[in-house]
Amino acid sequence: MIIIACFGLAATSAHLAKSQGATGDNVLNFANWGDYIDPALIKKFEKETGYHVNQETFDSNEAMYTKIKQGGTHYDLTVPSEYMVEKMAHDKLLIPLDKSKLSGMNNFGSDFMNQSFDPGNKYSIPYFWGTLGIIYNDKFIKPGTIKHWNDLWSTKYKGQIMLIDSARDIMGMSLVSMGKSMNTTDTPTLAAAKAKLDTLSPNVKAVVADEIKMYMENNEAPLAVDWSGEASEMLYENSHLHYVVPTEGSNLWFDNFVIPKTAKHMKAVYAFLNFMSDPKNTAQNTDYVGYATPNNKARALLDKSVREDKAFYPDEATMKRLEVYKDLAPTVVGKYNDMFLEFKMFRH
Structure with missing residues (x-):
């Protein structure tokens, strides 16, 4: 009975560790808005790279901010809106991007880069707008x-x-x-x-x-x-x-990828950022989510009726x-x- 109980406690501990995003090195702990990425892309990324994505959702910038500021989280990547990027940078809650590890930055339109909330995109990559x-x-x-x-x-x-x-x-x-x-x-x-x-x-x-x-x-x-x-x-x-x-x-408005100070799995972070900047992957994600993409090369792959709709691309x-x-x-x-x-x- 003691052995069974210990085994049960170990299993429970392992489950909690996994749910909290603390499962070794081959993981990406991703905090995102609900239903804000194509699940098929997550599976594709995992298959191509060998990294496992632990995704946790939040319903407001403030809720996400509070969790990161208070500590106790293991987020490697998150998606704040523009004003929250500015606030998090000011409060020293973000890790600057290493541009030498990013392969898709030239895919983004100039209208969506170097914004006032993050001059020079020191901390952020635009996700949707x-x-x-x-x-x-x-x-x-x-x-x-x-x-x-x-x-x-x-x-x-x-x-x-x-x-x-x-x-x-x-x-x-x-x-x-x-x-x-x-x-x-x-x-x-x-x-x-x-x-x-x-x-x-x-x-x-x-x-x-x-x-x-x-x-x-x-x-x-x-x-x-x-x-x-x-x-x-x-x-x-x-x-x-x-x-x-x-x-x-x-x-x-902009939602943006940023690396919070809680990040531990940097190789997984850059693998994911480059994966999500690939025009084909971005186009697939844009079709799924329905928001406008700042990735101009991906936009060119969208259906003409979408990419030329002035209501969503003014x-x-x-x-x-x-x-x-x-x-x-x-x-x-x-x-x-x-x-x-x-x-x-x-x-x-």
Whole structure:
């Protein structure tokens, strides 16, 4: 009985070690957003290289950041958004990239490199990118009617708009509609954006997250404000849906590969980064995930209807008016959050 018990404890310990990503040298411990990579590519990488990928998912940049900062994790690679790359670098939570070990950096378009959140790509490689925009249903709204953020304030859309539950995005939308920056830190300007947002309240059907997809796909709402990646999934399910990036400006977001300070398996990290930068692998992953790829050589391999879709790959003029979020001071982020919460609580 003692032998059996000891064997059981050893097996349990081994299982826990594996689930926590501590299984020898031939592994890659990967922290990623949920359903954000083609599982077939993971299997292909494992078969080609002999490395085993332990993948753990997170649902917010902040949750991932906290785990890495507090320690106790074994992540070799993770995928923060642009403002979080800036924050993690500032807090010394990232290991600089060794460019001599990277084989695919020339595959990426210049529009997606050397961004303000990581000058010179010292720490990050772009993974996917996208925008914030408007989805509308042509069963209810005539094509071409929705072009600008201010169109949403029309009284004819009373009770018809779904908003993504995101303070920076919805406050940012209001700021852009006023000709202001989405990175505004000026309190009176933020207060004016909040006041304008309050006037949108009669038109707002709900402020939600993933539920937007269900409402839009099932023709239960004519309009929504959401991210391009979410929009692509909706458009795939419902041919009556369309996605618009207002030409006056919007958010340009990036998700990026970075190496956290917890990394132990550097050979596996660089093998994976080079594997995922290969145009064929990137194109396959882009088809699976549905977001826009910054890998221009991979984009050339996509179906023409995808790679030339200006809703998801905007023209140069629109790209120039898109803003990347900055890592604002906690006090300023608090103002965005408080104003947005007040908007949601007292919406009429």
